[in-house]
Amino acid sequence: MNKLEPHLARLMEPIGFIEKFWELCSEYRTQQAAYESTEQLYMSVFGQRKYKNYESFRVNRDRILKNHKK
Secondary structure, three states, rough: OOOOOOOHHHHHHHHHHHHHHHHHHOOOOHHHHHHHHHHHHHHHHHOOOOOOHHHHHHHHHHHHHHHHHH
């Protein structure tokens, strides 16, 4: 098995996925479009989606960021 590049391996971690999402937000008109792009990247590497949909991601993102600040 090939070793993943660090920036791709970071996508496996919830906070890494969120960081990539925020990075892509500047390239898209909406957060939902940035999310879909992040999911496409994740699917290209891991063969499946990380979250069921944008709403699921948004709820998890907010929970993760709230807990990460503590």
